Amino acid sequence: MPSFEREFDKLFNPRSIAIVGASNLPGKWGSMMPLNMIGGGYRGKLFMVNPREKMVLGFPAHASLKEIDEEIDLLVVAIPARKVGDIMEEAVEKGIKNAVVVSSNFAEVGEEGTQLERRLSEIANAGGITIVGPNTMGIYSASSDLCCMGAPVYPLKGSVGFISQSGNLGIQLMGWGQRRGIGFSRFVGSGNAANTDIVDFLEYLGDDPITKTIILYIEGLKDGRRFLDAACRITPNKPVIALKAGKGSQGQGAVLSHTGSLAGEFALFRGMMEQAGIVEAETTEELVDLAATFSALPVPKGNRVGVMTLGGGWGVAAADVFDREGLEMATLPESVIEELDKTLPKFWSRRNPVDIVGNVNRANHFKVLNALASSDAVDIVISMGTLLGRNFWIENMLKTTIRPLINMIRFHTTRLPLFQLSILKGFREAVSRRSESNPEGSGGINPSEALQWRDSVFISHMRELMREEKKPIITVAVNEGERSASSHMRNSGIFTAATPERAVRAAGKLATYARFLSSHRK
Amino acid sequence: MPSFEREFDKLFNPRSIAIVGASNLPGKWGSMMPLNMIGGGYRGKLFMVNPREKMVLGFPAHASLKEIDEEIDLLVVAIPARKVGDIMEEAVEKGIKNAVVVSSNFAEVGEEGTQLERRLSEIANAGGITIVGPNTMGIYSASSDLCCMGAPVYPLKGSVGFISQSGNLGIQLMGWGQRRGIGFSRFVGSGNAANTDIVDFLEYLGDDPITKTIILYIEGLKDGRRFLDAACRITPNKPVIALKAGKGSQGQGAVLSHTGSLAGEFALFRGMMEQAGIVEAETTEELVDLAATFSALPVPKGNRVGVMTLGGGWGVAAADVFDREGLEMATLPESVIEELDKTLPKFWSRRNPVDIVGNVNRANHFKVLNALASSDAVDIVISMGTLLGRNFWIENMLKTTIRPLINMIRFHTTRLPLFQLSILKGFREAVSRRSESNPEGSGGINPSEALQWRDSVFISHMRELMREEKKPIITVAVNEGERSASSHMRNSGIFTAATPERAVRAAGKLATYARFLSSHRK
Known part of the structure; x- marks a missing residue:
């Protein structure tokens, strides 16, 4: 290993970048690299080096590195392997300290390439240059909006x-x-x-x-x-x-x-x-x-998990992998069970996982989660079946209104006006009965509560609860799968898993890390 | 278990359905069930039963089952548990043979419910009624477009x-x-x-x-x-x-x-x-x-897998789970290697997994897959990194043109016209050089080949190849994840996995079933 001092700050926060092999040809590395840097929002200086062009991507093209008057923090190399050594020698002369070499056909393709790579590293080591690569897809650095990569990923x-x-x-x-x-x-x-x-x-x-x-x-x-x-x-x-x-x-x-x-x-x-x-x-x-x-998520204190599930099957699917992931289904203390008795129908299971048995009152979900998260017997909370997905309401509305409507027209045309009257009558009745309690839990949805079902409301509540209790809460977006789960996570400080088993897996890894930290601190 | 003859054909292909507890109230089971049946396109007769309504969802409401003159193939029950037994007695009288009972609060909630359920099954057994449920979400049957379920899933x-x-x-x-x-x-x-x-x-x-x-x-x-x-x-x-x-x-x-x-x-x-x-x-x-x-997919003859990958890392990720899934990385015969030598750059790995080392010539991908699928040494083919996802071109086009363009305006305003000139120049040069061969494999994309990269072309080829070789080909949609993978599968006779490991898992299960079949046939 080389003995020189690395200057990684210049690699990740370069004020200037030279691209050797810069090109206008679409699809070439020499074109993709600078385009992605521009697309990523890099605001430092860009120098294009290409002896056969006058201009590359709107920037003047330099015939060689030497021709650039200014200091270069980062060199990007996208030319055939056999020419890279010479460029590296020029870079040493210029005092460059970091190079991203995307060129391939080095040690990965046999003896000839290995020779080229050896020469390359000898030059770099002697000149104090850190090479990322060769045969790399590049680097990314958030602090300088640097998407120095061969694919348009921002x-x-x-x-x-x-x-x-x-x-x-x-x-x-x-x-x-x-x-x-x-x-x-x-x-x-x-x-x-x-x-x-x-x-x-x-x-x-x-x-x-x-x-x-x-x-x-x-x-x-x-x-x-x-x-x-x-x-x-x-x-x-x-x-x-x-x-x-x-x-x-x-x-x-x-x-x-x-x-x-x-x-x-x-x-x-x-x-x-x-x-x-x-x-x-x-x-x-x-x-x-x-x-x-x-x-x-915050790191938990232990491996005892409290599970709330809308739909008993999901609770089973989750519990099924607890042993494998080294987790423990938390034993709920009497105080928590009494708390939940106030909220859930009388026939609830009175144990963990807490199946909320079809209870669609949103406020009750929050009460259950609060009770679990605030209990000393619970280190991690998993909530399933309650995050609906960004387009759930729209999709469901379309499904439950448009499709029946179309089929009434197709198959029961003469009943169409009566169908619409019935729908209207039902909706009006639902509104007028919205404050009635429903002891058997089998009754319709309270329209005035619909807005509470927005995912954003749920996520805010989760975030707040995590802040208060300093315990990880993992939500499972079983209705919508991964895509929807993701749309919520964006900078929101929550983690939504695509399946119950993946939620449990994540909880297990959190608990494993927690165990390491606590043994380390002893 | 009951001794009567079940009439499942009436259950899955009912000509008439009566819904007891039919309701106009949104969110109620008695409303969701018929709405979903209508939405699903059921074309048989629907009879709503509700003594307190004149009309439900545009259909006349009957006060009881007895009031319906016609024969009922399927009874749907959505009323409180304690009333279900009486309805089942009426159903026996009416000669109904199948009932879907969505009502809950039976055996799952303790002694009282267990009593109710016992009575229910005694009545049904004596009367020759098959009960789906109670406490069920329902049934689906494609042959009669029957979405007899409590959720709007079609x-x-x-x-x-x-x-x-x-x-x-x-x-x-x-x-x-x-x-x-x-x-x-x-x-x-x-x-x-x-x-x-x-x-x-x-x-x-x-x-x-x-x-x-x-x-x-x-x-x-x-x-x-x-x-x-x-x-x-x-x-x-x-x-x-x-x-x-x-x-x-x-x-x-x-x-x-x-x-x-x-x-x-x-x-x-x-x-x-x-x-x-x-x-x-x-x-x-x-x-x-x-x-x-x-x-x-067709069932393979054995467990030897040929892997083609665009991106060596994916080949490693796949190979890594071969042992666990009981699969064997097929040893490629000399004839296949010679075939691939004609297609791939000279420095290719000459072994399985076949890393196509950044080769972006679409025709070459097909040649490699053909060579693998037609070899007697290969039972299953996995193809990775080559299915791009439905919106890939549009997204990539936006990423590689719009984002750099916007940032040129923001950060390099004066260079904008020159940038556009450069892009144009590069594109024209690419078009004029489209027939040049590119021995080092590092050169730009041939614009005339872009249409070959459409997923539909790839999928047609896979389907054709599977038909010819009668071997399963599993594609991995690593660029886009599960969502895009899915959009391709719809009735297309292919399987796209969201990750390399899940593709290998699926291949392993196919091979396991193949082993069972061959041992069974002996």
């Missing part, structure tokens, strides 16, 4: 730092994250890592004030000891979540032919994660789920 | 039959299925199952010509032996997929308080599933994934 700004040993996978996971409403602080696709180690970036993110949660996609480690030390320093302050590839023999084979990394024995790595308090994600989907969970 | 018509011991969960999973493009033939929410066993429905679906795939959500079995026998008869002809709830002690507790079922020892049930060739789904999400997989 992440939401937030607190999740992401280091990925696969650039492509990393960028696509950021795309998932964006749709899930997860905000990112930094991203690094480490590529071939010519003269870096992911630990370099891990250490930087550990100290980075805008990064509060760190996620990692790892194929192999160069220096396990150093990784462990760095992780141990960080995890007491920030959660670190890792997806380790190369689990079985077939996965290890794929890793080898992908980045040439030796995946190593997975059992060893898992032991290291446990020791360092790193939270393990088992799949790509889970890595994104956990990024959302840990960046939005 | 499933796509298709070949998946679904029996669920939780109505709420079942209906919401159908909602997921609908968004995933899965077509259903029948649905039964069995509720308290007063005088039925889920095996009754399972046997019916086993013989049902429009049902090709059966999915089950099971909390507990009344008669394990009978279930096993029925399943063993069906699975050689139709795949049966089951999600069994009540796995650990905490899940069993939740089952008990939900439907009062004894979940039983899960290990026993799993043994039974293995013996009967039932495919196990471990989560609600997987039940839906597998319904999609088995209803869309």
